Amino acid sequence: MFWRMITKTLIRQRGKMLMIAFTVALGVSLSTAMMNVMLGVGDKVNRELKVYGANITVRHKDAALMSDLYGLEGQGVNDKFLHEDDVLKLKSIFWGFNILDFAPMLEGRANFSGDDVQIIGTWPEKHATLPTGEELSTGLKALRTWWEVNGEWLGENDNDSVMMGHLLASQKNIHVGDDITLDSNGRSEKFTVRGIFNDGGNYDSRILMTLPAAQRLMSLPGRVSSIEVSALTTPDNDLARKAAQDPRSLSPDEYETWYCTAYVSAICHQIQEVIRDGVAKPVRQVAESEGTILNKTTLLMALITILSSIGSALAISNLITASVIERSQELGLLKALGAYNWQIVLLVLAEVMITGLAGGVIGYFMGIGFAQVIGQTVFGSYIEIARMVILIVAVILFLVTLAGSIPAIRYLTALRPTEVLHGK
Numbered sequence: 001m002f003w004r005m006i007t008k009t010l011i012r013q014r015g016k017m018l019m020i021a022f023t024v025a026l027g028v029s030l031s032t033a034m035m036n037v038m039l040g041v042g043d044k045v046n047r048e049l050k051v052y053g054a055n056i057t058v059r060h061k062d063a064a065l066m067s068d069l070y071g072l073e074g075q076g077v078n079d080k081f082l083h084e085d086d087v088l089k090l091k092s093i094f095w096g097f098n099i100l101d102f103a104p105m106l107e108g109r110a111n112f113s114g115d116d117v118q119i120i121g122t123w124p125e126k127h128a129t130l131p132t133g134e135e136l137s138t139g140l141k142a143l144r145t146w147w148e149v150n151g152e153w154l155g156e157n158d159n160d161s162v163m164m165g166h167l168l169a170s171q172k173n174i175h176v177g178d179d180i181t182l183d184s185n186g187r188s189e190k191f192t193v194r195g196i197f198n199d200g201g202n203y204d205s206r207i208l209m210t211l212p213a214a215q216r217l218m219s220l221p222g223r224v225s226s227i228e229v230s231a232l233t234t235p236d237n238d239l240a241r242k243a244a245q246d247p248r249s250l251s252p253d254e255y256e257t258w259y260c261t262a263y264v265s266a267i268c269h270q271i272q273e274v275i276r277d278g279v280a281k282p283v284r285q286v287a288e289s290e291g292t293i294l295n296k297t298t299l300l301m302a303l304i305t306i307l308s309s310i311g312s313a314l315a316i317s318n319l320i321t322a323s324v325i326e327r328s329q330e331l332g333l334l335k336a337l338g339a340y341n342w343q344i345v346l347l348v349l350a351e352v353m354i355t356g357l358a359g360g361v362i363g364y365f366m367g368i369g370f371a372q373v374i375g376q377t378v379f380g381s382y383i384e385i386a387r388m389v390i391l392i393v394a395v396i397l398f399l400v401t402l403a404g405s406i407p408a409i410r411y412l413t414a415l416r417p418t419e420v421l422h423g424k
Contacts, residue, residue, distance in 0.1 A: 016323045017355045020316055024359030025366060027312030027400060031305045032367025032393055036332035037374050038301040039386045055264065058082065058271055058280045063225070077084040081106075081223035086212065090229065093270040098232040098262050100140040106214045110184040110207070113172055118206045119182065121214020121224075124154035124163075140208075143230055144199070151176035151195030159213040161194040165204035167194045179422045182207070184217050229271070229280070233264040235295055240265050267409055308399050320352055323408075325401030345409050350404075356401040364393055 060080040087104045090096065106121035125139040141153050154163055162182075164174055175182065178193045191209065198204065236244075243250055243258045243267040250258060258266055268280035314357050368385060375383035 004050050007107070012126045017351070020319045020352065020355045021359030021362070021402045023315045023319065024356045024397065024401070025363035026029070027308050027315075027367035028360045028363030028393055028397055029370055030308040031396055032364050032389060033370035033374060034301040034305045034308075034366065034384055036371040038298050038305075039389070045315055045377055055233065056268060056271070056280055057283055058227040058229060058275055058278045059225070061277050061279045064286070066137050066257060072225075080277070081220065081225060082227065082278055083276055084215075084222045084224050085279070087224065087227055088128060089274040090128065090227070090271060091134070091136065092132075093274055094259070094269060095231070095262050095267050098267065100230045100232060101138045101144055102227055102229040103138065103140040103226060104211060105226045106211055106220065106223065107225045108184060108214060108216070108218045110182040110217065111178060112207070117168065119184070119214060119217070120203075120206055120208050121211040121218075122279055123156070123207065123211055124208075125156045127156060141226075143228055144197075146200075148198040150197075151193070154194055154210055156209070156210070158194060159210050159216075159329050160191060161196055162191045162213075163195040163208040164193055165206050165208075166198045166206065167204040169193070173353060178298070182217060185219050187217055187219065188212075189217055218234050227275070227278075231264070231267050232262060233267060234262045236265070239263075243269075268288055305396075309396055313400045313403045316352075316356075316401060320348070320408040321406055345413070348408060349405060352401055352405055353398075356397060360393065360397040363392070367393075 014367040036109075050208055060082055082104070087102070090099050090102055093099075102125075103123050108119050108121075109116055110119045123139040124141055126137070128136045130136055136261060139156075149163070150162075150166075154161055162180070164180075169175070174193055174196070176196060179190055180193060181188060181190050191213070208401075209217075211224070215223060224235070239250075239254060239258055240261075240263040241252075243263070247255065247258070247265075247269060259269070260266075264282040268282060271280040272278055371383045371385070
């Protein structure tokens, strides 16, 4: 009898039930899309922010000390350098897959047309095969995506060519294709200007060359001054800030949690484990901006999910209340025949829950589609579907439907059979 009454009600009031299902589907679709994007957006937002360059810098511990204490950097500060052989070890750390790009830098000075200019040797592009068999492509080109280059980027083996900052090129009236001579440490070498770049910063007055060329010119084989690293990180929390001050202050459980989470401080710590005499420090302006933007993006999507749920509850409330008022004589008759309030409430809730479940299933698959549209439109890639969203959506669906039914339940409990049966 119970299920027969539900079936007949669903058929007789299919118009209102379809509206309830449609309302639920809209709310669930938006919630599903936002939660899938929210859970999968971290790495994608971080990848988008990588256009701002490296968020970790690795230097020799003595050079880092001089910089921290006295603000001194560059050639002549000390004679301590990192080893080029250690650079590829960055991909061997626990969070190696989170390290997207990196480039070693060798800074020095050379005489150019009677002026002392800063030169930088690096990997413009680097292709290598790691011991694990993984193919690697990295280099400064991936870290300086915003550079405007007139001409071409240096290739991996362009050891006889350079790139020049546009300010220096303008001062010296240098154009792409010109030959220049650089003198350093008693050596004099001729290079061809392959490209002129606009960095918008200090690099505009510098000369960029491949790392082997700089090592050869400065007589520093196998040495680098620093390493720029771009890594996907998790925004800092209290644990990360505590570990950044002193990892030894953590308990064993805290240390394990911190070490196995992609905090920028954890990645820096692991880098120091593989780079001899190296000190890795986050570029705070970039690292903190990533965390701030990610937290605000997540908060925005959470607010959209909450507001859509509230809107769905209000819409469902109006539809259910209208349906109950329309059926007041039928429900009053049930009360007159001896039905208890809880039995009638259960009947109405069962009808609404069945309708909401149908709408929720449709809305979930609509939400998956919306999430992919957002992923393709904003990030240019698909959003990975999180299974836990199914459970979260189910809970939200139940709570929203229940909340939307409260006004109708109050009306049912206050319903008097004698009044409604007499048309009052």
